[in-house]
Amino acid sequence: MTPRIRGNDYTVLEPPALGSAWTPSLRASVVIPAYGAQEKLDLTLAGLAAQTYPADLLEVIVVDNGSDPPLRLPEIRPRGTRLLVCEAPGRARARNAGLAAATGDVIHWMDSDVVPERAEVEAHMRWHHLAPYLSVTSYLRFSTAPLPDPEEVAGTDDLATLFEPAEPHAWIEDLVARSQGLTRSPRPFSIHIGGASSANVRLFERAGAMDPDMILGQDTEMGYRLAQAGAVFVPDPQARAYHLGPSMRMRDSERINRVSHALVTDRVPGYRWLRTHPSRQWKVPQVEAVVDATAGSYDEVRATVDGVLAGTVTDLAVVLTGPWDELAPEQRAPLKDPRLDLVLLRAHYAHEGRVRLAAAPPDTLSPYRLRVPPGWSPGEDGVGALLATARERELGLVSVLLAEDAEGIVTARLERTEAFARAALIAAEGENADDLVDEMFGTYWADGETLGFRPFGEAAPYLNPRAAYRARVSAQAEVERLTKEVERLRGQVAKWRDEAGRWRKSAVEFRREIGALRKQISALRRTQGQSQSQGLRGIARGLTRPFTFKKS
Template sequence: MTVRIRGNDYTVLRPPAIGSWTPALTVSVVVPAYNGQDKLDLVLAGLAAQTYPQELLEVVVVDNGSAPALRLGDVRPELTRLVACETPGRAAARNAGLAAATGDVVHWLDSDIVLAPDEVEAHLRWHHLAPYLVITSHLRFTTAPLPSPRAVADGAAGLAALFEPAEPHKWLVDLVERTGGLVGDPRRAFSLHIGGATSVGAALLKAAGPMDTELILGQDTELGYRLAQAGAVFVPDPEARGYHLGPSMRMRDQDAIDRVSHAYIADRIPSYRWLRSHPARQWKVPYVRATVEPGGYDDVRATVDALLAGTVPDLVVDLPGPWSRLAPERRAPLTDPDLDLVLIKGHYLHEPRVRLTGEEPEPDTPEPYRLRLPAGWVPGEESLARLLDVAAEQGYGLVNVLLEETADGVVAARLERSAAFARAAIVAEPGEDVDDAVDDTFGVLWVDAETYGFTPAEGAATPTGRRTAYRARVAAEDEVARLKKEAERLRGQIARWREEAGRWRKGAVEYRREIGTLRRELAAAKKAQPVPRTGFAGALRRALSRRRRGKAE
């Protein structure tokens, strides 16, 4: 049974101590390189000294158009190959190395990073525990003079003696610390995926896809995002260590790098909400993909139009249906048996946020959330935003909206977290309901339609005119509904107060009668035996006490 990790809480795993276990998985170390022969020689020497069994370790060096061409140094692992990639760019070079790799695990490694002798073993002990992990090393940046490859391979004095003093990767250290090791706040855990020294299960990497060659910078983060959508858990391992020869690009030019990378990754990483502050524009990868189940034209239109008019513009809407069978009806369009399909297609054919999809399941796409909604149920303007808030803030993998219960069963809308369902597919046992696996790994929540503003189409407001006017009208209707609900609550409270006041009045009448009776009894007693005036109050209290005790008995 595949271990089930909730969220990004990798601490439930217990990796064996380095040197105390027997490896079985093969690993391919992919090293893209452009020039820098002297540093590449040290990288290969470090790989030759690895404690991981050399027969399970292959190295693929990718020469990305170096001049002169790179060569393999004398000190290198036995299973080392050199492949050429003439297409410029690190992403293209990594993809070429990935295509040549044969290992169960792919270990990205930059051509200027020398690994500690047990670094690969430190990574692979995790991969033997679960197939959906991404492991990143603790790197230090050194400006020490370059030693010889033989000195690195021998490692008699250790790498610290060769490369210290060195600085940590401050950005990664800060990320890990402020997120509780990526466990307390896992929303940006995918940012841990860096190409310098990170390993990924080959099957998980295949599910996520190769590097995006359209990007200038930020390729590692973008792939990390897609790995997250494929179900990955990200693990920073301080026992996996390495030395970066020279400062990183980010350390040298962070502001300039952010300026360039943000221009591209905003289009591809919906989770970086601060990069999508524009209130209306569309992006390559939407935040939400909504699928509206088939229905009649009027029901479909009511549902789709409400989604498009909501406060989450960062979405696309899929309309599955047999669109390919439609043909123009020239003679009697009103009697066309597919008239509703024709009307739906005609109404949304040129709406860029609506896609007419086939009856076959669509391939997985990297949007973080998917909404599945029956036609004829209309979300309020804030409904989707509120569902997204509860899913994101509390980490749920699935939020179900109970729309109605019929004789045929429950009708529900579903907001699904893509990462949760991808991981559930990895860990689920044959025949297991995937929702149960989602519940184990991320959690499932049920909410009611009224609370989140879902209504049947016949009772829903129609979005008309400017969006602001529609918002104002819906807000006014919501306020009227709120005030009516508050009035009902107050009426109930008043009724309860009146009932309580009646009980008090009845009790007061009874007490007045008791006091009158006692006064008469005291008056009669005074005639028989006078009581000092100063003792009247005490005598009255004692008489009342005796009377109450008598009633209790």
């Protein structure tokens, strides 16, 4: 039975030790996009020629992305190595050409300036034999050592002797360390790098090819789509390789981030902190709501769609499903048209940018899909509350009980895309997707009334979007004002504490001075008392001495 991995906790799997007696059967396709730098490509292929993974299960596809002079295959290379030419510029197009030509069960991306250690491919493939929905990433070290000869690379069991000292891939190692080995990361797809990552070909069939419009950030965007296809991401410190020289990000991180963030923000809802605008739309929305236009009247469907669009969650789109292609463009007697309600819905939402008409719910890249029955509208923050529940508890499904009677129950559903995609990958015949999602991600039932869901005719009036926006801006300003006031008061308290400390110190010193003065006074009193006593005693002696008159 295919393992059911909960969340991204791949630690439930037990891969065989490297070099142990295990029998691989999956074929690996290493895809290497390359542009120039023949001497580095020679070292990459020399490293692949020395791999411990069986040669008959390994193919290598080098894609020349318009090099001048053209690249060639060196003498030292794996037996199953092919050279393709991709004239269209861009690393994404080169990778897609290699992906289309690959025949393996697993696609292993590798850059043409990465030299793998002998067991690197084996380290990846031992994981893929355990589950068909894994994405494995190597640990890279960045070397600035002089380039050795290919013969040296192919002939050594220890690349460290050739490429050390080297720097670690710091941000990946830090991410893994902070997230308990990536098992507690909310965005494990971030670890997907094109330099040395692999995934089962079934995931690529669901996720699609690389986006050629992504001039930078394509590895992250590809990782996000693999996640929505159901992937579990595995960082393997035993899968090691050397990157020849620093990465682009190491050389110019500020400019790289500026470009990649501009492109990634539109396509990866997971990076919510990049979506700072309160109401604009993105290519891939955070939530995709689905409403069946055939399951209610025009008024009921409209109430549901408008209610979803009127909520506080604006990073959202609606798919309105129905037989739109079957509708006649014109009718001589429109009021007698049996599909008049569908005609009205099509006309009503034809120019609404957040509503799309479709025959059936398409595959989605949105991390969440909301299904709402016509005639029910969520409260102003109903969708936001559903999202908060799903995120905080890392759930795969939140079901909302709307109504219950003798005929059954009426529900809305917030589905996590990657959870249901993974369930589809592993489901055996007869297995229920909801049960699998519950096993791997968890499910939860919520009360519709608490979330503000109301049936048609009872929904609260919609807030004016501009007024709501102004209210949010005003509230944010008030929060900022109060935050500043709290900081000011904290500073004042700190000042008072310092002042109180100085007063306490002064009081202690004052007490010490009083004590010293008291001692001095006591000493003076004792001295004065002794003098007085001596004088009185002298007087007393004089008075008691016999008194005689002298004769003159």
